[in-house]
Amino acid sequence: MTAVLSLEGVSRVHGEGATRVHALRGVGFTASAGELVAVMGPSGSGKSTLLTLAGGLDAPTSGTVRVEGVDLAALGPSERARLRRTSVGYVFQDFNLIPALTAAENVALPRELDGVRGSAARRQALTALEEVGIAELADRFPDEMSGGQQQRVAIARAIVGERRLILSDEPTGALDTDTGEEILRLLRARCDAGAAGVLVTHEARHAAWADRVVFLRDGVVVDETGADPVDSLLGEGSAR
Template structure:
């Protein structure tokens, strides 16, 4: 089952003389159980691709389907995103006035889950990635790597089946990065689809498929299972 499908997607940022064609006709499908890594130089369109795949941005042309639904026809995109898409942002986007646990609870509470249950879910996922002890700290009381793990917990909480991670392992030491990859891989094996932007071949090696972007186009794609690094 395809959880996200981009068909001939183009995205131009800005207009007129300053217009930047960030993506130029990209087609990509990620199915349940699949971990796809996106690699490419800075400015090649990786974050743009992820934003489109998660319905955070709309394509200039082409179509995006999440869970079979054409995003162009979805009325409440925010609700669809909260229920279906877990997102780890490149700049994390944790809310400074909320504790780590409250940050992780937030998408569930916005979706109508009662606080007590949302807190239990948050603690379960914080425990899964070994940061339950940070639950009551605020983002500015956390190290970069700890913040990153909290952001990952927020993406994993609930039943969301499409996980999009932009450099999710960026600020992590390799051991922690490997642990996070293990968690993502396990989610995949349980039926999630993961699209992961990374600069590190070490992490791309966990993927079923690696897609290479350059100047807004997919230039290469490997389906080779790079199991050697696992």
């Protein structure tokens, strides 16, 4: 499999002196095309830091982060921003939709920022909304939608333009169980279609959707396994 995301010997240190915190310590991590990788660990283990580094929102203190073979440290700020818009999609727990924009406008915005003309960007947005099953909500505003519908819009925004890397930080935390499972099913389907996905979660039943599970503690990868052992801990078969 082709590695879409690769972290090699990555460390991230915040602060200095007595306030110095090692968020990550020499982490090696990959996510390949067609693969969903779950990242688990206690609070403060470095899960969210890993995502921010993977998406180029922050830079490592040492080590190398590559997205589709490109070393993010070799890019200037504008080049990194372009790579995020074209190759990386984010799905967050709190949706992060713009209230004054409709669903289609929220999804189209990254494409428009990348220079795609408005009509073409809207067509791509409608395609993404159809993929997540809510094309009929294209002209509704976020406050006119349920939490699950808003999260589907957020996923459509993350995949518009056929982005190859999808980063999800506790995307089901604000949703009920059934809606959360449907969101995971959408993420799984996108990975099955060829994207690489990284899912930060604290729930084993959500990690069971993944191909691999990486465990972090105190900024260090302490274990890595397939999803089957997670299923066995739950006493049930695969969630897929």
